[in-house]
Every structure is written in C-alpha cells, then in structure tokens.
Amino acid sequence: MQATSHQFKDNVKRAMGDAELQASLSKIKNGFVHKRAAAAAALPEFETLRDEARDIKNHVLGHLDIYLERFTAEVEARGGHVHWAPTAADARRIIIDLARDSGARTITKSKSMVTEEIALNDALEQVGIEPIETDLGEYIIQLAKEPPSHIIAPAIHKTKEQVAELFLRHHGRYGKTQRLTEPTDMVREAREVLRQKYLDADMGITGANFLVAETGSIILVTNEGNADLTLALPKRHVVVAGIEKLVPTLEDASTMLRVLARSATGQEFSSYTTLVTGPKRDGDLDGPDDFHIVLLDNGRSGMIGTEFQDMLRCIRCGACMNHCPVYNAVGGHAYGWVYPGPMGAVLTPALIGVDEAGHLPNASTFCGRCEQVCPVRIPLPRMMRAWRTREFERGLNPTGQRWGLGLWAWFARRPRAYRLLSRTGAAVLGRLGRGNGRFRRLPLAGGWTGVRDLPAPEGRSFVAAWKADGRPTAMPVSPTQGTTGSTKP
Amino acid sequence: MSADVEDKAGLPPRALQPVTVGLFATCLVDMFRPSVGFATARLLEAAGCRVVVPDAQTCCGQPAYNSGDRKDARALARDMIRLFEPFDYVVVPSGSCGGMISHHYPDLLRDDPDWGPRARRLAARCYELMAFLVDVRGMDAVTARLDATVTYHDSCSGLRELGVKAQPRRLLDSVEGLTLKELTGAEDCCGFGGTFCVKYPDISGRMVSNKVADIRATGADMLLAGDMGCLLNMAGRLKREGSTVQIRHVAEVLAGMTDTAPIGDTADTARRR
Ligand code: SF4
Numbered sequence: 001m002q003a004t005s006h007q008f009k010d011n012v013k014r015a016m017g018d019a020e021l022q023a024s025l026s027k028i029k030n031g032f033v034h035k036r037a038a039a040a041a042a043l044p045e046f047e048t049l050r051d052e053a054r055d056i057k058n059h060v061l062g063h064l065d066i067y068l069e070r071f072t073a074e075v076e077a078r079g080g081h082v083h084w085a086p087t088a089a090d091a092r093r094i095i096i097d098l099a100r101d102s103g104a105r106t107i108t109k110s111k112s113m114v115t116e117e118i119a120l121n122d123a124l125e126q127v128g129i130e131p132i133e134t135d136l137g138e139y140i141i142q143l144a145k146e147p148p149s150h151i152i153a154p155a156i157h158k159t160k161e162q163v164a165e166l167f168l169r170h171h172g173r174y175g176k177t178q179r180l181t182e183p184t185d186m187v188r189e190a191r192e193v194l195r196q197k198y199l200d201a202d203m204g205i206t207g208a209n210f211l212v213a214e215t216g217s218i219i220l221v222t223n224e225g226n227a228d229l230t231l232a233l234p235k236r237h238v239v240v241a242g243i244e245k246l247v248p249t250l251e252d253a254s255t256m257l258r259v260l261a262r263s264a265t266g267q268e269f270s271s272y273t274t275l276v277t278g279p280k281r282d283g284d285l286d287g288p289d290d291f292h293i294v295l296l297d298n299g300r301s302g303m304i305g306t307e308f309q310d311m312l313r314c315i316r317c318g319a320c321m322n323h324c325p326v327y328n329a330v331g332g333h334a335y336g337w338v339y340p341g342p343m344g345a346v347l348t349p350a351l352i353g354v355d356e357a358g359h360l361p362n363a364s365t366f367c368g369r370c371e372q373v374c375p376v377r378i379p380l381p382r383m384m385r386a387w388r389t390r391e392f393e394r395g396l397n398p399t400g401q402r403w404g405l406g407l408w409a410w411f412a413r414r415p416r417a418y419r420l421l422s423r424t425g426a427a428v429l430g431r432l433g434r435g436n437g438r439f440r441r442l443p444l445a446g447g448w449t450g451v452r453d454l455p456a457p458e459g460r461s462f463v464a465a466w467k468a469d470g471r472p473t474a475m476p477v478s479p480t481q482g483t484t485g486s487t488k489p
Numbered sequence: 490m491s492a493d494v495e496d497k498a499g500l501p502p503r504a505l506q507p508v509t510v511g512l513f514a515t516c517l518v519d520m521f522r523p524s525v526g527f528a529t530a531r532l533l534e535a536a537g538c539r540v541v542v543p544d545a546q547t548c549c550g551q552p553a554y555n556s557g558d559r560k561d562a563r564a565l566a567r568d569m570i571r572l573f574e575p576f577d578y579v580v581v582p583s584g585s586c587g588g589m590i591s592h593h594y595p596d597l598l599r600d601d602p603d604w605g606p607r608a609r610r611l612a613a614r615c616y617e618l619m620a621f622l623v624d625v626r627g628m629d630a631v632t633a634r635l636d637a638t639v640t641y642h643d644s645c646s647g648l649r650e651l652g653v654k655a656q657p658r659r660l661l662d663s664v665e666g667l668t669l670k671e672l673t674g675a676e677d678c679c680g681f682g683g684t685f686c687v688k689y690p691d692i693s694g695r696m697v698s699n700k701v702a703d704i705r706a707t708g709a710d711m712l713l714a715g716d717m718g719c720l721l722n723m724a725g726r727l728k729r730e731g732s733t734v735q736i737r738h739v740a741e742v743l744a745g746m747t748d749t750a751p752i753g754d755t756a757d758t759a760r761r762r
Contacts, residue, residue: 009689009691012689012691012692013691016695027573030514044664067760076524130601142671156729160736170689212702256538258681259553325678325680325691326696327697329692329695329696330692362688362689362691363688363692364682364683364685365645365681365682365683365685365693365696366555366645366646366681366682366683367649367678367682368645368646368649368650368679369645369649369676371649372649385554385555385557387557388556389559390557390558391557392556392557392558392559393557397556397557401556401684401688402746404556405552405553405556405561405684406558406561408552408553409550409553409558409561409564409565410551411547412516412565413545413547413561413564413565413568415544415546415547418547418548418572422516422519422520424520424521425520426519426520435755436754436755436757436758437728437750437753437754437755437759438724438725438728438753438754440729446690447686447687447688447690448686448687448690448725449725449737450690450699451690451691451693451694451697451698451726451729452692452694452722452725452726452728452729453725453726453728453729453753454519454721454725455725455728455736455752455753456723456753457520457521457522457726458521458522458523458524458749459701460521460523461520461523462514462518462519462522462523462525462526462527462541463514463519463526463543463546464525465523465527465541466523466526466527466530466544467542467544471540471542472539472540472541472542473541473542473543473544488656
C-alpha cells in the first residue's frame, strides 16, 4: 500500500474529526484491555512465560541462519517448497508465478499482515486474479477498499451500521438485499457468501503465526476457522511469512501460544490453532496437494545487530496498540501504513524508511504502557527514542525544534545564565499572570494554549528563593560529616 | 533498563541515620512552582535529612534526550553527576526527572569508561521523593491536615519506571481530614509527554481532555500528582474547561503547605469557588 505516514498530522486531524471512528475506538478499553488484564491475572506464571517467550525469540534471532536452514530442510523433506524473497517485489513475483502456474482465477486468503505489507492484493488484481479475504474483518475492509487499522482486528474502525451498509451494497448480487441490524446476522450472511468462494478458489494464501524449525510446520491461529478452509480446500497452499516468525521447537511454539492469545484478546487460546506440516500425504483425508512457503526478508535481516533487533521478537498480538493512548486517540489509519501503534512506530521506519515515517516514533509520550504489556518485552519506547536519535543526527527534525532545543541546552549548560533566565522568566510571567493565575494565550506558545491554559509561575525561582532564605546551597566537603540530622524549617 | 542500576541495598541502612540529600528541584519546579521545592525540603527534613540545594542545578537533560540529541543530553548528564555525586542521595520531586537520572543516565553514558560507573553510582542513590520517604526513610505518616476530597493521578515515569504507586497513597492516608477518591484510569497518560504536548497538540489535547473528564467524574475538590509536567498540563485543561477543581503537587499537601494558591489559580480565584 502507498504509505501516507509523512502526512501523519493531517491524518490525525481527519481521525479526530471522524465521529464514527472515535465511537469505535472507545470500545477498545472495555474490550481488549480489560480482557487482557483478566487473562494475565488468572495465570500465575504469566510473567515468567513472558520472559521465556522473550528468550526463545532472542535465541532464534541470534541464530537465525541455522534455524532458517533447518526449517527449509524440514519443509523440503516433507515435500513442501521454500521460496526466499529478499524484497516485497520478489515475494509478489513468486506468488503471482505460483498462481499462474496453478491456473488460478480466484484465491482465498486468510488474514495476513505480511501480505498487506507486500501489497499483494493489488498486485494480484492487476494480473487479473481475484483475491478474496476470508477473515470477517479483513473481508469487510476489502469491500470498503480500505487498509486494516489494527493488526488483529482490521476493521475495528468500522461501526456495525457501516458494515451493514457495505453488505447491502455488495451482497445484492448474491441475492441478499436486506439491510441487517444484528451482528450475528451479518456474520451469517458473510459466511454464506464466502462458502462458495472457498469451493471455487484455485489457491489459498495464508500467513503464519509461527514457523517451527524442528518439524518444518507452520502454526496458524484464528477465531473463525477461516484459515483451515483457506488452506485445506484449494489444491495449492501458499504461506507467506516474515523470517522472524521462526521458533526452534513445538515446545517453544506452545510457550509462545500461551502468551499470544492472552495478550491479544484475553483468550486463553484462540478458537482455532492449526498446525500444517507439508502437503497432503497418502492416506490423509484432506489438505493441499501442493505446499509452498515464501520467506520474506524485506528489511528484516538488516535490523539484526542494530538497536532495532528486539523489534523482530514481535508476535503481532496487538496489545501495544490496544493499550496505547495515542493509538486510542487516532486509530490505525493515521499511522499511514500497514503497522500502527507502538509496534508500527518502531517497525515502519525500519521497513519503509525514517524519512517517510519519521513522525511515528515522535508521536509518543513514552508513557510506557506498551512495553508494560508486550508479551515478548520489547522495549518499544527505547527504540522509538533510538529512531529520534537517528533523525536528529541526520538533521531531519524541523529547524524550529532544533533551535529551541539547542538554545535550551545552551542555557542549561551555563548555570549562571540559566539562573538569570529562570529568575526573570518566573518573575515576568508571574507578574503577568497574577490576575488569573493562568494564561489563555501567550506568544509562541500556541501548541500549548490551543488546548489548555498555561498556569502562571508563582513568581520566584525556587533555587533563588532558597538561597535568599539563607538555606544550605554549598556542597559539603564530605557529605556525611558535620550533619546533625533533622533541621526543621 | 534496571540492570544498569546498581543494587540499591548496599547503602547506609534505611531509616533514621542522618543523611545529606542533594535536592534536585527540576526545571519546572524551579520556574513554575517553588512551593513544591520548599515542601519537598520540609518532608525530607522531617525524615531526618539535611537538605542541600546545589545552586548550579538546571535541567536533567530529558528534553534533549527524548528528542534524540544525545550529545547535549550526555553533557547535561555529566554536569548533573558532577553536581550531585557528593551527596548521600539525590532526591527529585518528579518521577520523570528521577527516572532520567536513575535509568537513563547509565544508559546514555554506558560506553564511557569514566562517566559510566559514575552514572551508575549516582543512579543507585537517586530517588523520586515519595519512594525515598517511604522506601528508604521508612516514613509512614505525616503530620498534616487538609479537609478535602482529593484524587490522585499516577504519572507514567514514576509509576512504570520507578514503581511509585503505593507510597503517596500510604502517606496521604495519614493526612487528617483528607479523603482519597481513586481516579478511573489513574494510570492512563495525561498527554503531557514533554515536547510531545506542543509537537502534537491535537493528540495531546484529546488525551488531556479524556483525563480531565475522568478527574471531574470523581467529584473530588482537588487533584494531586507527583510531577509538575503532568500537573501543569492537567491544570491547564481543567482551568480551560472552567473547572473549580484545585490542583497541587502531592508534596504540598503532605508537607501541610496548602496556604499558597493552587496551580493555575490565584488566592482569589481559588477562594471564589
Ligand atoms: S510489539 Fe509486543 S505488544 Fe506490540 S504487537 Fe508486537 S508482540 Fe504484541
């Protein structure tokens, strides 16, 4: 998809004015956030599991070459094929070749963020192949021709009225002409429409939540079971996955699964957890004849060994965005690319460049809730700060901002000049604000006073006032000597 | 992050051995709210500390650090270390600046063979005020009185970097006449975030409006918190909305120093409520 991250501020304005979006966002807190908290509280070993999950991912990232080789060998030993895609364009080409080779006209897809990342649907449509999203949320945004706004709930920005409207507009050709009001009816209708699509599809594309090196298996979790129909009914199953999805063993995968659903939706386990190991074997009742895995790099290996390596631990649970006050205020589309919220603020600059996505790591208060809930303990604020450092070093932040900061630092490094500044500032503002105790407007402070008053200073500088009171200011020669305990003021 | 910080246990035994504290007031307290500095000193003295305010103190360097300017941030960190390392402790009436010193200085100067260890040593002796009073000095009550219903906002850095949560509540519990009404979403960010609030005023404005709605819903007369940045932000929005809620730093109440005008009010505007 075409990134709009550079116009983040415009995106934010639009999002703020979108009443339906705001209504949808307000539901996150009582949904995902409360459910995660309850699930975490109900499992005594949850915190330990998070440590283990982090360690498993760190181990893999430290030995990625070994595990990639092992995984490839295991897939091939079971009759599957592994394709290596250094870039998004490579991945698209490989997939289109596979589709053409199987004569595919329609392809069913199970929700996959990585195929959003490589803009696969557009590429398929351009060559005359119809991709059909089968996850309900993803299906909805496909009808709306919109990108996802959340990595696990892609249509979270839509109200049910908007969904009803979409179905009314698009389902007429299947003989469904009634305006629905109940979510359950909408689910049923979508299911009926999709059922035939599953049967018609020539190829199925899924992502993967985990790639298991020891067995060459992929693991998929869904709540709708749509992945199972996507991969089992057509003749050919193509998996697209980032290389960071590897885990060494099935045992490790089970640890990851235990933190994934709890962090994502507050479920102990997703409704469907599917293990796929190679194509259908002789005697198997179902499964594809043909099994392919496209392993996507697309900038990931370049993060190894940098301060952004930890980001590759991400298991795409969405907890960081659910708990992010910025995401909750603006929604996912404002971030302007596939990955929103704190994980997007770190990953997007790595994948599409900090020149395009420079706003994202800046639009954070570093409140730290994302890191607090991340199941694999990714230090998201620290990495956003690392992006800011790179931007600063390359001179990418606005000149005014650089000047302001530079001036501030200049004073802060010169205590005498600084004292004069703080004393004068406090005195002048204190006097001006004496009438009300606050300012509604101040020159050069529009960023502050546009949305709130500025409380007036009391009028004195603390350090100056303390000194004027004759209280101790000099540094003692030896700090613990000559002190006699409490000195009441 | 905390792996960088030396074990705080090997220090003079908690409680009541007289110690000298270097008080770092923070730039916002220095400029906007000297009352908080004096209240902090009074509380520290009540906890048996000798308080010294090094007059060369300026700013901890957080604005530079969080804007990606490592060079200035390092220079300011070194100035601060030099200034405060002679004391037994450095205490800060702010979780955000306290976190800067105790978590981020060691990180910033990690690769510096001289300053790295000095940063770690200072970090191990640096405390946010509430944590210092309760966890280090064993204080569990104050002698103050305030007839008011208050609510309390947990500032992000204090809460998540330094674990400040129970300590202010424990002390507030001992203030005569005071009732604490817990705030829904007390741990939600208020939208200050240093330069964030002026770089992204739309988002910051939404966040602080949400916060203020929660504050007003408590029906409390007064809002308390432990960080001037958040207090200025929330006070600014409360006053913009015409709210009569009074705003103070928690230290002012605990030190019994509530005779000054609240933040964003004058003695007159506060009395007119
Ligand atoms: S960064 Fe952490 S919390 Fe966010 S999606 Fe990834 S794993 Fe989940």
